[in-house]
Amino acid sequence: MNVCIKRNIRIGVKEEEQLPSLQYANLLRITLELLLSAGVIYEGSKCNRICTSPSENATCKFTFEVEWYHTMSTACGNCPTNITDCKLKNCIPLDGVPRPVMVINRKMPGPIIQACENDTIEVTVVNLLDNSEGLSIHWHGLHAIGTPYMDGISMLTQCPIPSQASFLYSFKAYPAGTHWWHSHSGMQRADGLFGSLIVRKPKSDEFYRYDHDDHVLLVNDWFHELTIEKFAGSHHGRPMGNSGADSILINGKGKMPERVERGLNSTTREIFTVERGKKYRFRTISGAITDCGLQVSIDDHRISMIASDGAPLNDQETDSFIIYAGERFDFTLEADKEKKNYWLRVNGVGSGCKNVFQLAIVQYAGQDESSANNLPEGNPEKTIRIGTTVNTLEDSTDKVNDRDISIKTLASREQDDVAFSREADETYYIGMDFNEINNFHYIQRTTPQLDHISFSLPPSPPLSQYDDLPKGTFCSQETLTKQKKDCTTEYCQCTRAINVTLNNVVEFVVVNEGQNFNTSHPMHLHGHFFRVIGYEKLGDETSVEQVKEMDRQGLLLRDPHLSLKKDTVIVPDGGYVILRFHATNPGWWFFHCHLEFHIETGMALIVRVGEQSDLPPVPSDFPKCGNFLNIPGSVNCGHFVSSFNISFVIMMSLILLFI
Numbered sequence: 001m002n003v004c005i006k007r008n009i010r011i012g013v014k015e016e017e018q019l020p021s022l023q024y025a026n027l028l029r030i031t032l033e034l035l036l037s038a039g040v041i042y043e044g045s046k047c048n049r050i051c052t053s054p055s056e057n058a059t060c061k062f063t064f065e066v067e068w069y070h071t072m073s074t075a076c077g078n079c080p081t082n083i084t085d086c087k088l089k090n091c092i093p094l095d096g097v098p099r100p101v102m103v104i105n106r107k108m109p110g111p112i113i114q115a116c117e118n119d120t121i122e123v124t125v126v127n128l129l130d131n132s133e134g135l136s137i138h139w140h141g142l143h144a145i146g147t148p149y150m151d152g153i154s155m156l157t158q159c160p161i162p163s164q165a166s167f168l169y170s171f172k173a174y175p176a177g178t179h180w181w182h183s184h185s186g187m188q189r190a191d192g193l194f195g196s197l198i199v200r201k202p203k204s205d206e207f208y209r210y211d212h213d214d215h216v217l218l219v220n221d222w223f224h225e226l227t228i229e230k231f232a233g234s235h236h237g238r239p240m241g242n243s244g245a246d247s248i249l250i251n252g253k254g255k256m257p258e259r260v261e262r263g264l265n266s267t268t269r270e271i272f273t274v275e276r277g278k279k280y281r282f283r284t285i286s287g288a289i290t291d292c293g294l295q296v297s298i299d300d301h302r303i304s305m306i307a308s309d310g311a312p313l314n315d316q317e318t319d320s321f322i323i324y325a326g327e328r329f330d331f332t333l334e335a336d337k338e339k340k341n342y343w344l345r346v347n348g349v350g351s352g353c354k355n356v357f358q359l360a361i362v363q364y365a366g367q368d369e370s371s372a373n374n375l376p377e378g379n380p381e382k383t384i385r386i387g388t389t390v391n392t393l394e395d396s397t398d399k400v401n402d403r404d405i406s407i408k409t410l411a412s413r414e415q416d417d418v419a420f421s422r423e424a425d426e427t428y429y430i431g432m433d434f435n436e437i438n439n440f441h442y443i444q445r446t447t448p449q450l451d452h453i454s455f456s457l458p459p460s461p462p463l464s465q466y467d468d469l470p471k472g473t474f475c476s477q478e479t480l481t482k483q484k485k486d487c488t489t490e491y492c493q494c495t496r497a498i499n500v501t502l503n504n505v506v507e508f509v510v511v512n513e514g515q516n517f518n519t520s521h522p523m524h525l526h527g528h529f530f531r532v533i534g535y536e537k538l539g540d541e542t543s544v545e546q547v548k549e550m551d552r553q554g555l556l557l558r559d560p561h562l563s564l565k566k567d568t569v570i571v572p573d574g575g576y577v578i579l580r581f582h583a584t585n586p587g588w589w590f591f592h593c594h595l596e597f598h599i600e601t602g603m604a605l606i607v608r609v610g611e612q613s614d615l616p617p618v619p620s621d622f623p624k625c626g627n628f629l630n631i632p633g634s635v636n637c638g639h640f641v642s643s644f645n646i647s648f649v650i651m652m653s654l655i656l657l658f659i
Helices: 021-038 083-087 227-235 257-261 369-373 462-468 477-482 544-552 596-600 643-658
Strands: 040-043 059-070 100-104 113-116 120-127 137-140 166-172 177-183 194-200 212-222 247-250 271-274 279-286 293-298 303-308 311-318 320-323 328-334 341-349 357-364 426-435 447-450 493-500 505-512 521-525 530-537 564-566 568-571 575-582 587-593 604-609
Touching (some): 059 113, 120 137, 194 279, 212 293, 212 341, 227 596, 247 341, 247 357, 311 564, 320 328, 426 544, 462 587, 505 544, 505 568, 521 575, 568 575, 587 596
Parallel strands (some): 040 059, 113 194, 212 279, 271 357, 493 604
Antiparallel strands (some): 059 100, 177 194, 212 247, 279 328, 293 320, 293 341, 303 311, 303 328, 341 357, 426 447, 505 575, 530 564
């Protein structure tokens, strides 16, 4: 076990002073109580340890320094011509294409956080961005129970961390599972601000048995230009503008096929080492930003799926699986083949990453790195693994390839919870589509929306500054109807919130109407697990009204028993997904599409669970922010323009006028 660092308890007594024995005993008792209550502190990677039961009451401390950086910088020496230089300190080669990146501690992906369940994780985020850009970090998959202020959503749960400022996140490592962290401000995660977050249980508490839990597989699509350039070009009609990915990265590594085909030296691939006769757990995370499913397979090996989004599922053997933006899947691999190197393949599936792929290497112990680099590559884009595939999208004919396994076939390994002991207390039908509407923000034909509404963030975070918000900040379908707005014919943009009663069983019937654009959407809910109790693709297109009518006729199939437990799910184009959750965690929680451009243009809403009185107290000295203008009902904390400043300017102007 790693050596831990205990909290320093400073006793304000000089060594030469002699204390009475009773006073000394009391002082010793208090000191011991403080040490026991404080637990132990692990700094950074030392928190990755064997988890015990009962837990150690440990605190894991990390420091994240955020800055702009560049791939293939001078720190890379002669990389990729000299492959050794690609491993130099501060060198970020990625796939060998130079471009600016936003990084934490000069790593991409950023630092891995590994902790034991119920540890306290403390992350000090230092914003060193030199362009006055604010940021926040979201801990994707952790539910922030009791600490909703740490969920990390700019202008929803907190103010952005300003440039040259710091912020301390503190939260419980719960629930256990494969998770990740990423920026939740603008498009920063698309430019590099993301990393893995692994929370383990003691091995005795695990559902599964394996020999090693060392391999994390973080996969993402990648642009070769800044995301804002791609976004602006795509949304303002730049000639040849598109939002498709240029590459795929595996743990930040990869090679560009054209360099490989020309026999040129290139950057390195990720290598996963296994020992023959052992069983390994691989934890897979998708950091995709486009409509890009990523199909994962290992040559000559079948794998067994054991968990999704941190929740265990019944073993499902397969040849490959598809993972969508924001999802996580864990699988086990039996290293029972010939001792040599095998390709781990990641192939793009979907409109966002057609014809892009990446390779990593599963290397049996005893093989050297040069033999891995010399592994014949063949033609990877034409060698997508044939056989059983988990997490495929159904087709509308209901005649899915019998080798394909959709998520409704997968079963949770955890027993049913209270969400299925009674009918839903609240049901919401939520339509999603690219609507043909005159969106004055962008020069494009369609806009991704929920129920024909584009979400906009409020001027202050409602979680911590609810009373500072102007009257009428929030909207709903009902309020827009009262305002006689027809959002099917005019552009509607507002801060939409659904108010959910604490402890109710809530059901979302999310309908991907698909009438204007063929895209499936990965939807992510903060603060809660949900159960996927219904899932079906009806055709090339559908509508909320059609799905409501089917429900009235009893045609929507709900199967709550042992339904999959997740926090992110793909909603098929022309179909629906039924999500049910027990709203036990009070807070203001985001529900949004995890495709970067879609959330940026408003495919989101707030799920408000409970009332302000149900929330834990706002942390002392919690940062505040608000409008820069002195609008009645708004807050003026830390702004460049305040009411005093305006009065002073008017007074000085009048004095100058009469001089």
